Amino acid sequence: MNCRDCQSALPDLLLDPSAPSNTTTRAHIDTCAECRQELAELQATMSLLDAWEAPEPSAYFDQKLAVRLREEQEKAPAGWFERLRTRLLFNTGRQFRPALAGALALVLLVGGGTFANLSSLHLGNTPQASATVDDLEILDRNDQALQTMDLLLDDATDDASAVPAT
Ligand SMILES: [Zn+2]
Numbered sequence: 189m190n191c192r193d194c195q196s197a198l199p200d201l202l203l204d205p206s207a208p209s210n211t212t213t214r215a216h217i218d219t220c221a222e223c224r225q226e227l228a229e230l231q232a233t234m235s236l237l238d239a240w241e242a243p244e245p246s247a248y249f250d251q252k253l254a255v256r257l258r259e260e261q262e263k264a265p266a267g268w269f270e271r272l273r274t275r276l277l278f279n280t281g282r283q284f285r286p287a288l289a290g291a292l293a294l295v296l297l298v299g300g301g302t303f304a305n306l307s308s309l310h311l312g313n314t315p316q317a318s319a320t321v322d323d324l325e326i327l328d329r330n331d332q333a334l335q336t337m338d339l340l341l342d343d344a345t346d347d348a349s350a351v352p353a354t
Contacts, residue, residue, distance in 0.1 A: 189216045194223045198230055 189197075189212045197213045204210065217223050 189213065191216075191220060191223055194220065195226055198223075198227055201227065202230055202234060 194213055194216045197210065200207070201210045201213050201217075205214075217227055
């Protein structure tokens, strides 16, 4: 057994020092001062943890908490702004979900209506064209505009790089 195997087996040895599976670990520790040192440090830490006690709350903790709660409940209701702020700070968002869904539906309706109006105005001479065809035409125009923009930008950068060279 090497030192690395031994040190990873040390917790098992601490939990059950006389277990037969720990025979090789014990044999290594008898011969290796470094691992013996490691075991001693682990044992010191464990006994320290055994002696440690979690601090008890003060005897009047429950009473004080109850009094504080009652005081908060009996306080005059806060102003509307304070109540809104508290609600926004501490809410889980569940009560806003229906409102949010409604708002999104409204946005979709308004947006869709506006788009339909615009496209019917725009395509006054070809009313038989479907919305899909219209969309594709818009995409095509956008693509062309982007390509033109790219060309212009390329020219601009070419010019800019050409100026210092000359
Ligand atoms: Zn060792």
